[in-house]
Amino acid sequence: MAKIGIFVGTMYGNALLVAEEAEAILRGQGHSATVYEDPELNDWRQYENDYVLVVTSTTGQGDLPDSIAPLFHGIKDQLGFQPGLRYGVIALGDSTYKNFCGAGKQFDALLAEQSAKRVGEVLMIDASEDPEPESVSNPWVEAWGTQLN
Secondary structure: OOEEEEEEEOOOOHHHHHHHHHHHHHHHOOOEEEEEOOOOHHHHHOOOOOEEEEEEOOEOOOEOOOOOHHHHHHHHHHHOOOOOOEEEEEEEEOOOOOOOOHHHHHHHHHHHHOOOEEOOOOEEEEOOOOOOOHHHHHHHHHHHHHOOO
């Protein structure tokens, strides 16, 4: 089964809740999954030829939460080419704001630029429509986990 790092960017805890639920689902499918609440570049490097799931909320004007911004910039500035990496993104946001799910979209664009291979589509969860994000993310994670080998 797959080795998966779940990297969390959260302000108020919703993304962490989604990540912890994802971890339980993926482990239930037989995968090895670990949540990184304050992720660092060395944590990310352990998954260069495996899978990562980025679960991040969005702050301000489409910005990354403080807990994941250093990781994003480290990946951008220090890693570059990541052709062995496969990834998924769960983006949390609020569609009443201009840059809806901006942090998740930034991660997706960066990883695609670095030749990582996305598994499935980016899941964008709208807080104004789905106050309990795990009700949307859990079925997506179940389906995502079945695509991994």
